[in-house]
Amino acid sequence: MTETLYTLATACQHSEDIKKSRFLAQAAPVQSPEQALAFVRQVSDLAATHNCWAYRIGQDYRFNDDGEPGGTAGRPILQAIEGQGIDRAVVVVTRWYGGIKLGAGGLVRAYGGTAAECLRLAERSLIVAMARLGLRCDFAELALLKARLRELDADVMRETFDADGVELDIQLPESRVGEAQTRITDINRGRHSARRLD
Known part of the structure; x- marks a missing residue:
């Protein structure tokens, strides 16, 4: 601890x-x-x-x-x-x-x-320890994903659009990382997972 x-x-x-x-x-x-x-x-x-x-x-x-x-x-x-x-x-x-x-x-x-x-x-x-995650999602999931991550005090630091979807870099409290990774996997039905950037 x-x-x-x-x-x-x-x-x-x-x-x-x-x-x-x-x-x-x-x-x-x-x-x-x-x-x-x-x-x-x-x-x-x-x-x-x-x-x-x-x-x-x-x-x-x-x-x-x-x-x-x-x-x-x-x-x-x-x-x-x-x-x-x-x-x-x-x-x-x-x-x-x-x-x-x-x-x-x-x-x-x-x-x-x-x-x-x-x-x-x-x-x-x-002082709250922060973590950074990178993730990918489809266009159709973006609004829901951002809303669910906001509930975990996550901020979108960067969002990059390409032909296949959206790449996001988010920052959130370290204590919420596990919860965020579960939500991301649930929303995109296991097609994409979040990875640590820090």
Whole structure:
């Protein structure tokens, strides 16, 4: 069984004052490393002492301590993302130094804690694993087939007509693939079957 993952429904932020330093966590949903790094550039305050960040997109992740001692900022932010079951998200924690040193443990708690609280308060949306299927059908079956697949939350990504019928590429939730394959076989009475494209 795969773990349930969420992404952020929208960008969010949370700030805390810890021993006179101000910490501001800003988080956003992202689909690519390029989007994540663009968000980091967009929200980083060049007048602040540090802009530390982390992102996770599937198996792809990166983090940066931005001048804080190694392992005290970026990694705790990444651990906050993972600990909350979040994927496809970036978090930037900006620090304005207030004159009191926090020590390595204090920095880990401050960066990780501010990021975790920001994500805890954020509105989330469930990430649904999707699958792609390719199939063929006769012209006469097309309307019925599309209607039955829509009931399974399937979207037609591509439809190609030729002299013998229609070739369809559809995308649907992974959990509905078996049901979709059965419906397709039933509608065309076993003449065509769906095949995985992913």
